[in-house]
Amino acid sequence: MIERGKRVFVNAYAQYPIVLNGGEGRYLQDIEGKKYLDMMGGIAVNLLGYNDPGLNKVLKEVIDNGLLHCSNLYWNKWAIEAAEKLTKLSGMERVFFCNSGTEANEGAIKMARKFGNGRSEIITMENSFHGRTLGSLSATGQTKYQEAFKPMVGGFKYGHYNNLESVKALVNANTCAIMVEAIQGEGGIKVAQEAFLRGIREICDENDLLLILDEVQCGLGRTGHYFAWQKMGVLPDIMTLAKGLGSGVPIGAIVTGPKAASIFVPGDHGATFGGNLLATAAASYVLDYISKEGFLKGVQESGQALFEGLTAIKNRHSHLVKEVRGVALMMGMELTIPSRGVIDECRQAGLLVGSAGENILRFVPPLTITVEEVFEGLSLLEAVLESL
Ligand SMILES: Cc1ncc(COP(=O)(O)O)c(C=O)c1O
Structure with a gap:
């Protein structure tokens, strides 16, 4: 084999x-x-x-209904229910479904650029990991992943993780967002200090920046909290998810708070498979499961x-x-x-x-x-x- x-x-x-x-x-x-x-x-x-057995059952139900995919030209109840559960669990407002972590981060980067309305720089962290597609790879603060694929997408600056002053020093009139993992996964399992994340939230508030938290790896119950930021008392404007959301069925999501909920309008973004019935049925089941007492x-x-x-x-x-x-x-x-x-x-x-x-x-x-x-x-x- x-x-x-x-x-x-x-x-x-x-x-x-x-x-x-x-x-x-x-x-x-x-x-x-x-x-x-x-x-x-x-x-x-x-x-x-x-x-x-429960996950298998809901997946079989979708299969037996005869509709696996219906495109985003139409509504489907599985995606609606999964999005409702995500907003309830996170206390955030709106959801965009996609297929992977890197794709969720690409969407978040686009949201940040549009929010910036001319301001285009996004601050991320050294040693971070946000995915392999060019935007997310450019956001990733590890040259070893980038070297062979240059030029990277412009507009990313990298602060030192857990060093607030280094992040502050990068903010300028062209900055639109800060993107960070609450726990760096690929970067070696490094945990953000609460004061660091709270400080970043403050910088975002003071400078009208979006705070994007990449919870692709650390989200969905892994830290003993639904989302790692809940443990740290820091609310993001955008959260990205993938990995465990479908417990094995591929799905990613961008979840927005009020500041980012209305950035996209029809035509701005899309994903053919986003909101796929099998994937969102799995997500819905996972969200119910992790919500159990x-x-x-x-x-x-x-x-x-x-x-x-x-x-x-x-x-x-x-x-x-x-x-x-x-x-x-x-x-x-x-x-x-x-x-x-x-x-x-x-x-x-x-x-x-x-x-x-x-x-x-x-x-x-x-x-x-x-x-x-x-x-x-x-x-x-x-x-x-x-x-x-
Ligand atoms: C924090 C984080 N963001 C993004 C990604 C990329 O996710 P995907 O491989 O689904 O594109 C990963 C993958 O390891 C990750 O750990």
Whole structure:
């Protein structure tokens, strides 16, 4: 299978040598029947784990209705319901559905430019990650992703994460927005300080800028709050979502507060597949699921167990582990050695974990992971570290 894949795929990914075939709960199975505890969650996508009967049921209902896609020339109830639930959960006003995180950010960038009405600069952060299409890639403050594809889209300036003065220094009469992740994911699981985000909100208010929070990775319950900014008490003007929103069905969303709700008018923006029935039915189900009483508490408990367990491992293996950081079920473990070898050994041992940079292990499991499953993952990881 892998040989066949190598012959036909564009060589865009450094794929691990396993072929996945099925899943149940928090466990995945490869094509040879080997089972893995999944602490990577499809890179923070499979929010509810695998083979959730309720999600399967709503998807089948859409299929049985006979309409998978109806274009945005017409209304459909699945998209309307999903948007209603998103606005209710976030306390924000309006939604634009698209297909991915990068596409959500592209739309947000366009909104910011139009809002700017001649002011076109957007401040983002060094070490950020906003996606691979040219606008979002230009917003991404990591030259390693940009170098081969220059020239980038103009108008982006990069502040230092958690350094408010560096952001203030970039604001000028041409600035229209600031875009930031509440927790940098690809950038190495780095958490924004509350004072930093609040300070950015103030800068936006004082200078009539839009605050865009990219919650593509950290949103939708992962931090033990519906959205990471709710934990930090900072309200964005635009929030972008994707990854876990469909728990495996591709969907992205731009969610706006009052300041951004009326920027787009017909003709300004569009997405053929945006609001697709299967995708929005999945999103609607996910939003109901994470709104259930006790769900976020469960995330907080599993997240606490993960943090404490990783910290204990760090203390026992301080020559291999430098730092543990993150919030709830978005955790990073900075190693003193490259992460790739550890990830390979974990996989052999039946545990899927990811990386977020050269030396950082990333844990973004399904949010349904239990404390017992967290313990199982921790003991598999520790056995691997001991064997090194
Ligand atoms: C914070 C953040 N924004 C945007 C993206 C891009 O999302 P997508 O891969 O769906 O385009 C990612 C992907 O990792 C992300 O972590």
